[in-house]
Amino acid sequence: MTNNHPFHDENGDSLHEECGVFGVIGADDAAAITALGLHALQHRGQEAVGICSYNGSEFTARRGLGHVAANFSTEEAIAELPGHMAAGHVRYSTTGGSGLRNVQPLYAELASGGFAVSHNGNISNAMTLRQELVQKGAIFQSTSDTEVIIHLVATSRYPTMLDRLIDALRLVEGAYALVVMTPRGMAACRDPLGIRPLVMGRMGDAVIFASETVALDVVGAEFEREVEPGELLEIDFDGTIRSHRPFGNPAPRPCIFEHVYFSRPDSYFAGQSVYEARKAIGAELAREKPVEADIVVPVPDSGVPAAIGYAQESGVPFELGIIRSHYVGRTFIQPSDSARNAGVKRKHNANRVLVEGKRVVLIDDSIVRGTTSLKIVQMMRDAGAKEVHFRVASPPTNHSCFYGVDTPERSKLLAARMDIDAMCEFIQADSLAFVSIDGLYRAVGRKGRDSGCPQYCDACFTGDYPTSLTDLQRKRHADDQLGLPMGKVA
Numbered sequence: 102m103t104n105n106h107p108f109h110d111e112n113g114d115s116l117h118e119e120c121g122v123f124g125v126i127g128a129d130d131a132a133a134i135t136a137l138g139l140h141a142l143q144h145r146g147q148e149a150v151g152i153c154s155y156n157g158s159e160f161t162a163r164r165g166l167g168h169v170a171a172n173f174s175t176e177e178a179i180a181e182l183p184g185h186m187a188a189g190h191v192r193y194s195t196t197g198g199s200g201l202r203n204v205q206p207l208y209a210e211l212a213s214g215g216f217a218v219s220h221n222g223n224i225s226n227a228m229t230l231r232q233e234l235v236q237k238g239a240i241f242q243s244t245s246d247t248e249v250i251i252h253l254v255a256t257s258r259y260p261t262m263l264d265r266l267i268d269a270l271r272l273v274e275g276a277y278a279l280v281v282m283t284p285r286g287m288a289a290c291r292d293p294l295g296i297r298p299l300v301m302g303r304m305g306d307a308v309i310f311a312s313e314t315v316a317l318d319v320v321g322a323e324f325e326r327e328v329e330p331g332e333l334l335e336i337d338f339d340g341t342i343r344s345h346r347p348f349g350n351p352a353p354r355p356c357i358f359e360h361v362y363f364s365r366p367d368s369y370f371a372g373q374s375v376y377e378a379r380k381a382i383g384a385e386l387a388r389e390k391p392v393e394a395d396i397v398v399p400v401p402d403s404g405v406p407a408a409i410g411y412a413q414e415s416g417v418p419f420e421l422g423i424i425r426s427h428y429v430g431r432t433f434i435q436p437s438d439s440a441r442n443a444g445v446k447r448k449h450n451a452n453r454v455l456v457e458g459k460r461v462v463l464i465d466d467s468i469v470r471g472t473t474s475l476k477i478v479q480m481m482r483d484a485g486a487k488e489v490h491f492r493v494a495s496p497p498t499n500h501s502c503f504y505g506v507d508t509p510e511r512s513k514l515l516a517a518r519m520d521i522d523a524m525c526e527f528i529q530a531d532s533l534a535f536v537s538i539d540g541l542y543r544a545v546g547r548k549g550r551d552s553g554c555p556q557y558c559d560a561c562f563t564g565d566y567p568t569s570l571t572d573l574q575r576k577r578h579a580d581d582q583l584g585l586p587m588g589k590v591a
């Protein structure tokens with residue numbers, strides 16, 4: 102779900118978001134289960150949260166800014182959301198958003214009855230579709246790309262809700278994992294390439310959908326399977342499940358960044374333990390880019406599994422040379438550079454006793470703007486480290502994501518601005534190295550990119566976007582017409 106405001110540069114900083122979705126049908130306490138599930142997905146979005154429930158005759162929604170616990174931890178809050186079916190959403194930060202009207206699940210009264218939708222991903226032709234719909238008289242309530250889906254369903258000429266949803270999704274390009282509620286039941290769907298994750302579980306008679314398996318664990322459900330890329334599942338109130346494949350069977354391209362950073366390490370993604378995958382990436386990094394050192398230090402928490410893998414493979418001892426405070430939010434989501442800089446210091450502190458006089462290998466999952474890495478290297482030096490080597494458990498992040506991961510515009514990505522030597526100088530490390538793209542594929546158990554058939558979306562590293570990017574192309578075209586300089590994006 103991304104804000105797609107006509108007056109915002111759609112490639113601008115902080116407009117792209119990662120989110121988490123959850124849905125349950127056939128449970129007595131559907132809203133309470135959803136709140137718990139969303140709590141387990143909190144890392145996917147901390148800006149806002151919403152739950153919508155259905156009690157057989159009415160939909161009820163409650164939405165709020167901030168964390169799940171701040172909005173849904175009281176009995177009163179849950180009691181407002183009666184029914185056996187509920188869907189929820191956690192949303193990542195954005196500076197372009199305009200408060201509650203963009204908070205999901207989005208809900209509309211259609212001719213066929215109520216329609217609620219939770220969306221993780223980003224629709225890369227949302228602006229184009231939106232303009233067409235507005236020209237035909239559609240009145241949008243939010244600035245979210247997700248609302249386009251509602252308007253397309255509302256205006257589809259097909260008789261059944263299923264066909265209208267399929268009709269709508271055929272017009273949409275980009276990435277989506279959706280949980281939809283109507284008076285007939287629930288639908289769950291992944292985009293044809295399966296860029297964004299979605300899994301299905303069961304708890305007694307209830308069927309559950311969630312962005313990550315960790316949410317199934319936390320609510321006490323059994324993992325059944327992933328929703329397949331391009332699959333649309335319909336679940337009736339009597340528990341009947343129907344699977345549809347409206348988009349044929351294109352080769353899947355799930356987002357490799359879920360392995361690198363986004364998913365919780367206790368989740369399974371694309372059939373693999375995220376934790377094991379991260380350790381394997383760290384081991385690969387140790388083989389590809391070894392360095393003489395005394396200790397391996399993770400940048401907590403995101404670098405920890407890769408650092409364990411690096412240490413085990415290299416034989417260099419793993420040490421918690423940086424301690425993280427758990428009482429500050431992610432540094433990445435602060436709106437301005439100065440706030441981000443202050444955030445790093447509030448969040449991390451050197452564990453001097455381990456670092457002083459040592460040759461340190463720092464491991465992080467990724468370098469985006471370089472702000473974190475620069476501060477952490479400096480922190481190691483201030484704590485007396487003799488040498489500071491930086492190793493990154495992903496290739497250089499060189500391109501913006503248009504599929505729902507929060508990345509800044511390309512001109513702010515360190516790797517898009519500099520080569521590796523210059524990046525090393527910028528972060529003031531003694532050496533800097535990244536795992537190769539083929540090493541990353543090897544670590545997650547797939548053939549390398551050179552096999553000619555990449556099995557993931559790795560556009561942030563390679564610039565190979567697996568779908569059309571209509572809005573971006575139109576913007577470039579418009580910039581061209583105006584004689585604006587190119588090269589700001591992708």
Ligand code: AMP
Nearest residue numbers: 403433467468469470471472473474507
């Ligand atoms: P930066 O300081 O901009 O280089 O950001 C790098 C740090 O942000 C790394 O420690 C990553 O763990 C983290 N990170 C990478 N991608 C994202 C993202 N999409 N959202 C939030 N944090 C991220």
